Amino acid sequence: MDGRRNRALEEWMAEHGHSSNSLAEAVNHALVQVTGKHGGLDGSSVRDWKAGRVRWPKTATRQALESITGLPITALGFVPRARTSPASNPTPQGAADMKRRTLVGGIAAAVAAASSSPGSARRRLGMSDVDRLQQRFAEIIASDHRHGGQVDIERRASQLADQALNLQNSGGATQRVRSSLYASAAAFRSSAMWAAIDGRRFDAATTHMREAQALAEMSGEQAIKFRIWSHAGTLYRHTGRPADGIAANDVARNLHLTRRDSLFASLGLARQGAIQGAGQDLSGARRSFGQAQDAMLRANPGDERPVWMLAFYDQAELDSLALSAHLALGDYQTAEFHGHRCLSNLRPHMVRSAAITRTRLAHAQLAQGMADVATATAMKVPAETATQHARVTRMLQEFGAALRATAASSSAVQTWAEHVATWRNPA
Structure with a gap:
């Protein structure tokens, strides 16, 4: 055999x-x-x-x-x-x-354009078609910030990526429109990738990543290339591969876009700091976050930027990444500082981010021996997010285990147990 x-x-x-x-x-x-x-x-x-x-x-x-x-x-x-009918072999x-449709950049992904129905009239595609896709993309971004990590978001983003590709075959278009359609498809696929990362479905995220990278290359758009490679760095950070994470994030940081726009440079540096924190590089993380803060202060708030960037990257997100890094490094006091500052600056629509930040903050407080304070912080995470967001659920389970291990005689243990019970048996 x-x-x-x-x-x-x-x-x-x-x-x-x-x-x-x-x-x-x-x-x-x-x-x-x-x-x-x-x-x-x-x-x-x-x-x-x-x-x-x-x-x-x-x-x-x-x-x-x-x-x-x-x-x-x-x-x-x-x-x-031995006998294969002619129909079983592809025609020339x-x-x-x-x-x-071969994928560029040496990265495999499935990019197939659907054929128009027989006899259908081909129309001229324009930027209005792209604008309609961008509106749907804004809806995906908004849904992600409210709920995050859900299979439904991943599925809808994947379907919209397919729609953007199918549109390529439905009519004639200028090169600008075709590039914009590929960029839209890449944006949707990168949102599917992010939803899978957030939901800890890492195999699916890797599949989305390969297709998104190829589509971004075909689009030639720097901003979407940045988003995808930056997400790739985050994927590798979550899967315990910090060296690969740095390499992927470096691809994003080396794009010309980061030299034109300091806000992109800031995001690349902040995500590098988070990866360095996961890799136990204390001096590197501190240096990266310092540079990220400086770059953010230099950024011109009036510059035109894509909707996904405007929707999430600000001082709160920088502090969220710093919280993650310092928590991983065991610098719990600094982590707590960034957690509080993040929560004070978070915009109302960042529901998922608020839950993740509160959970990390609770871990930082517990590690400093503040069991009651940490439990009160963790109890502020909404039940819906605590039970339906895979990343938050896992972190809260880890919080409960750490609470029982480090503060077994504290009343906080019973308080937390009763609180968790309400998730299973809501009033």
Whole structure:
């Protein structure tokens, strides 16, 4: 059986960082473009391909794999059956279309444009089409700040990315409009990526990241490239890979945009500081946050910036990242300072951010021996966020465990237990 193993597929997966589960998910996303339906594949399906138990997948699956990898199916180690009907092989035109959709930058993702319906009249696309997509993007951003991390937000953002790509095939357009449509698709895909990161669905986030990076390259837009690579740094920070996080964040920080706009430079430095904190680089984190603060003070508030930047990055977000870094570094007094300052500056729509900040602040207070104060802080997190946001839920569970371990004789333990019980049995 070992002689039948699909070494070519295994090597491609290793080169591009795919597990069996993540490749299955990427193929499922691509199958939506090919067939209109989710593929239903899982890690066992990919393991069958690698082991050689399935040597020639179904037609739609082969097309999805070619779309993802940019390679002919045979170059991926799959072997045609002895008798293969002409319909099971891509036509020369189909192969050309798949080459046209090959993902740039060496990053695999599924970018498939849907064909117009037969006989439909092709229209001229314009910036008004882009503006309508931007309105939907603003809605996604607003929903993320209220709820964050939800599968529904990830799904809606993914669907809107597909709509932006489908629009490319629905009519003629100038290069400016086409670039803007790719930028819109990249923006939606990056929001899906962020929702997956926030919900701790890291395999899905990685899949979204690869497609978002490719779409951003096709758009040529610096701001969306910055957002995606900066998010990539955050993904690696949350998955315990600070060196990769710094490398990804450096891609964002080295874009020309950061030299034109100090606010982008500030965000890049603040996220670098958060990654350095996770990597236990105290001096590096302090230096980065100092530079981030200086860059923010230099930024011109009147400069035109994308909606996603205007909606979240300000002094409160800088302090939120500093809170995260100093908490990871064990500098709990400094972490508490940044937590209080963040909460005092947070805008009302930042519901998710407020919950995360209060939870981190509670951890910093507990680590300083203030069990009652920490418990009171944690109890201010709304029940809906505490139970439905994966990241907040996990951090509050960790808070409860730390409270029981460090202040077992405190009345705060009972207070917290009774409070948590109300989440399960609301009045």
